[in-house]
Amino acid sequence: MAKKLYKGNEAVAEAAIQAGCRYFFGYPITPQNEIPEYMARRMPKVGGTFLQAESEVAAINMVYGAGGSGARVMTSSSSPGVSLKQEGISYIAGAEVPCVIVNMVRGGPGLGSIQPAQSDYFQATKGGGHGDYHLVVYAPGGIQEAVDLTMKAFDTADLYRMPVMILGDGMIGQMMEPAEIPEDYQPIVTDKSWATTGGGRRVINSLYIQPDELERVNLRLQKKYALIKEKETMYDEYLTEDAELIFAAYGTTARICQSAINMLRADGVKAGLIRPITLWPFPDAPFAAAAARDGVKKFLTVEMSCGQMIEDVKLSVGGRKEVAFYGRTGGMIPMPRDVYHYALSVMR
Amino acid sequence: MAVVFKKTSMLTDVPLHYCPGCTHGIIHRLVAESIEELGAADKAIGVAPVGCAVFAYNYFNCDMQEAAHGRAPAVATGIKRVNRDCVVFTYQGDGDLASIGTAEIVHAAARGENITVIFVNNGIYGMTGGQMAPTTLPGQVTTTSPYGRDTSHCGYPIGISELLSTLKAPSFIERVSVHDVKNVVNAKRAIKEAFRRQIDGKGFSLVEVLSTCPTNWGMNPLDALKWLEANMIPYYPLGNYKDRDKEAASK
Amino acid sequence: MKQELIIAGFGGQGVLLMGKLLAYAGMNEGKEVSWLPSYGPEMRGGTANCSVIVSDEPVAAPIVQEASAVIVMNRPSLDTFEKNVVPGGLLLVNSSLIDVKATRDDIRVYYVPVNDIAAQVGNPRTANIVMLGAFVALTGIVTPEEVLTALRHTFGPAKEHLMPVNEKALAAGAAAVAP
Numbered sequence: 001m002a003k004k005l006y007k008g009n010e011a012v013a014e015a016a017i018q019a020g021c022r023y024f025f026g027y028p029i030t031p032q033n034e035i036p037e038y039m040a041r042r043m044p045k046v047g048g049t050f051l052q053a054e055s056e057v058a059a060i061n062m063v064y065g066a067g068g069s070g071a072r073v074m075t076s077s078s079s080p081g082v083s084l085k086q087e088g089i090s091y092i093a094g095a096e097v098p099c100v101i102v103n104m105v106r107g108g109p110g111l112g113s114i115q116p117a118q119s120d121y122f123q124a125t126k127g128g129g130h131g132d133y134h135l136v137v138y139a140p141g142g143i144q145e146a147v148d149l150t151m152k153a154f155d156t157a158d159l160y161r162m163p164v165m166i167l168g169d170g171m172i173g174q175m176m177e178p179a180e181i182p183e184d185y186q187p188i189v190t191d192k193s194w195a196t197t198g199g200g201r202r203v204i205n206s207l208y209i210q211p212d213e214l215e216r217v218n219l220r221l222q223k224k225y226a227l228i229k230e231k232e233t234m235y236d237e238y239l240t241e242d243a244e245l246i247f248a249a250y251g252t253t254a255r256i257c258q259s260a261i262n263m264l265r266a267d268g269v270k271a272g273l274i275r276p277i278t279l280w281p282f283p284d285a286p287f288a289a290a291a292a293r294d295g296v297k298k299f300l301t302v303e304m305s306c307g308q309m310i311e312d313v314k315l316s317v318g319g320r321k322e323v324a325f326y327g328r329t330g331g332m333i334p335m336p337r338d339v340y341h342y343a344l345s346v347m348r
Numbered sequence: 349m350a351v352v353f354k355k356t357s358m359l360t361d362v363p364l365h366y367c368p369g370c371t372h373g374i375i376h377r378l379v380a381e382s383i384e385e386l387g388a389a390d391k392a393i394g395v396a397p398v399g400c401a402v403f404a405y406n407y408f409n410c411d412m413q414e415a416a417h418g419r420a421p422a423v424a425t426g427i428k429r430v431n432r433d434c435v436v437f438t439y440q441g442d443g444d445l446a447s448i449g450t451a452e453i454v455h456a457a458a459r460g461e462n463i464t465v466i467f468v469n470n471g472i473y474g475m476t477g478g479q480m481a482p483t484t485l486p487g488q489v490t491t492t493s494p495y496g497r498d499t500s501h502c503g504y505p506i507g508i509s510e511l512l513s514t515l516k517a518p519s520f521i522e523r524v525s526v527h528d529v530k531n532v533v534n535a536k537r538a539i540k541e542a543f544r545r546q547i548d549g550k551g552f553s554l555v556e557v558l559s560t561c562p563t564n565w566g567m568n569p570l571d572a573l574k575w576l577e578a579n580m581i582p583y584y585p586l587g588n589y590k591d592r593d594k595e596a597a598s599k
Numbered sequence: 600m601k602q603e604l605i606i607a608g609f610g611g612q613g614v615l616l617m618g619k620l621l622a623y624a625g626m627n628e629g630k631e632v633s634w635l636p637s638y639g640p641e642m643r644g645g646t647a648n649c650s651v652i653v654s655d656e657p658v659a660a661p662i663v664q665e666a667s668a669v670i671v672m673n674r675p676s677l678d679t680f681e682k683n684v685v686p687g688g689l690l691l692v693n694s695s696l697i698d699v700k701a702t703r704d705d706i707r708v709y710y711v712p713v714n715d716i717a718a719q720v721g722n723p724r725t726a727n728i729v730m731l732g733a734f735v736a737l738t739g740i741v742t743p744e745e746v747l748t749a750l751r752h753t754f755g756p757a758k759e760h761l762m763p764v765n766e767k768a769l770a771a772g773a774a775a776v777a778p
Contacts, residue, residue: 023426023429023430025426049429051425051429053422053455054451054452054454054455055451057419057422057451057452058419058422058425058451058452058455059422061415061416061419061422061423061426061452062422062423062425062426062429063426064413064415064419064422064423064426065395065413065415065422065423065424065425065426065427065428065429065430066426066427066429066430067426068413068423068426068427069393069426069427069430069431070430071430073426087416088416088419091415091416095413095414196393196411196412196413196427196431197393197411197430197431197434198390198391198392198393198410198411198431198433198434198435199390199391199410199411200410200411201360201409201410201411202411202412203405203411203412203413203414204412204413204414205405205412205413205414206414207402207403207414
């Protein structure tokens with residue numbers, strides 16, 4: 001199949017459909033509107049359902065109902081809307097309902113801006129709602145990867161019976177790149193006898209009023225999370241073998257760091273990049289391994305935030321090497337030249 | 349020996365946790381019997397609320413989902429869109445439906461979502477210990493309106509049946525009570541009709557059931573039934589508020 | 600070969616389409632491409648710009664700050680983006696709407712009256728295609744044929760009748776910067 005030029009938001013939407021998603025509930029918010037718009041056009045043609053909900057709150061609860069009924073279901077939003085969804089996400093995690101949630105992050109806090117940001121990292125990876133739970137969080141660095149991870153997200157959600165998040169940003173949503181969306185994708189088939197489809201006595205629920213019972217549930221969830229950490233952690237490395245300076249960045253920011261690394265290498269500075277693809281589970285092993293190498297002098301975390309992922313980088317590095325930070329916020333994008341200059345100052 | 353009365357198979361054998369004299373038990377039975385009598389037992393999916401009926405998923409003998417506070421109509425929407433041939437209902441109290449869940453109920457009704465909503469209105473938050481509800485009567489004492497509901501401070505009760513009946517899409521909206529046998533029989537008729545509308549694909553149906561809370565009203569069960577009749581019914585008149593079948597027939 | 604390009608103008612001038620056509624054409628020639636638009640609350644009449652990269656190598660950062668070429672379709676865009684051209688880079692100015700000259704002397708500047716040329720070829724709305732013709736002729740980053748293929752793809756069958764005038768516009772743009 002030939003590559004086509006896709007806008008990120010539309011690529012994510014079509015990838016979801018090719019992965020068997022037939023239900024989409026959402027609410028308009030910039031910069032992800034192309035997703036609900038695409039679904040509104042496309043779902044009726046594949047026998048699926050698109051419904052514009054009255055709010056993000058309602059949308060995520062529709063996802064709960066549909067996911068609890070065994071359907072492959074998705075919702076998408078951007079930061080302020082994802083804040084509204086947190087209640088439902090906590091319930092979905094607690095009730096162990098599979099679904100996919102897309103967050104094309106914009107600047108915050110509050111109404112913030114509509115420009116790209118990465119300031120929802122804490123919310124996405126540390127449990128934005130209440131309770132001891134996690135989402136698997138995928139952070140695509142380009143449109144092809146957004147396609148691949150969206151399709152994988154539905155499998156991961158079904159496999160582990162849990163909500164999975166695609167954490168993009170306004171740039172991923174709005175930019176166009178060539179990508180290939182397979183039309184012969186075979187979704188994994190899991191046992192969904194737990195789903196409410198009528199005629200049974202099944203209960204989708206997150207209420208365990210007896211503390212010992214809830215503790216047992218939480219410990220079981222933790223076992224699941226441990227298994228996910230072991231099996232599903234993903235990352236990419238760029239020129240790290242001989243690197244003295246290791247960048248840590250994800251999503252579009254990692255691409256900007258690659259440009260900066262190319263500039264640094266041209267100047268003889270040995271720089272490389274570790275790019276987490278799953279933000280949860282966080283890939284601490286490659287950071288720990290790099291921190292243990294004598295040749296590695298420093299780490300530099302670059303984010304479109306005031307410094308969120310850096311906390312996980314520091315935990316992984318374990319105090320063995322210095323971890324510096326460069327960030328832009330509010331919808332400002334770090335430019336390769338600025339990152340390059342900052343990296344030079346760090347290495348001086 | 350002839351069987352003259354049998355518990356509906358749509359209720360489980362789990363003992364109800366409701367307080368003595370509470371009318372939730374009656375309403376559960378009416379809902380369960382209606383579903384069974386309509387032959388929908390093997391395709392029923394219920395959504396439990398947050399509030400006194402939070403454990404309803406233990407009592408209704410069918411597939412159930414437990415929703416977040418106020419969100420049951422949205423959850424039911426998701427269920428119904430996937431299971432179009434199933435009979436999907438929510439069972440919600442006044443705090444759940446008329447306070448925190450107003451957006452969800454209004455929009456489910458406005459869409460004509462083909463679900464049935466059982467709205468239990470007893471004018472108070474029962475589970476959390478007797479706080480003021482959106483349906484608490486003017487002057488009524490609760491733990492958060494200890495001097496009586498002051499309408500100059502927190503406004504007037506919401507008539508959900510009146511409000512939703514202004515919408516075009518709903519098929520059937522009726523307010524009933526369960527304070528005596530005659531009204532219980534009438535409530536059963538309305539609830540069954542509401543489910544029938546869903547089965548016939550007519551769209552959104554809601555039955556508002558006036559109910560008692562002897563514990564938090566501070567009364568014995570009998571006095572609570574009398575109080576309902578004397579105080580709630582004048583404020584919340586019983587009767588049908590919307591019937592699109594009748595509207596169509598009269599045209 | 601690599602072009603890192605900023606195209607800017609006001610909404611409605613078709614600057615985003617210019618970028619998309621280049622990306623399409625580049626992709627169809629087997630090159631690595633990316634297209635990143637500015638996006639804002641304005642729907643029409645506001646400013647619009649996009650970053651386009653067409654390269655033989657995989658694209659790292661999709662946002663362009665140090666541009667090998669900048670195309671400005673209106674005056675505010677000249678003021679904003681002239682500084683982004685790398686020394687020795689290319690600046691294409693729509694002299695139909697911009698009555699001032701560029702201030703830098705370390706870059707190659709071409710003044711192309713694209714609105715006037717578009718009117719001459721018979722459709723004022725082809726001004727962006729005229730400019731694209733000039734850019735493609737100067738850089739050779741993609742062939743004019745691929746640009747037309749991309750345009751035909753974008754138009755679809757319903758707008759096939761617009762192809763001849765756009766073909767003329769593309770050629771007229773190239774002629775305007777011919778040595």
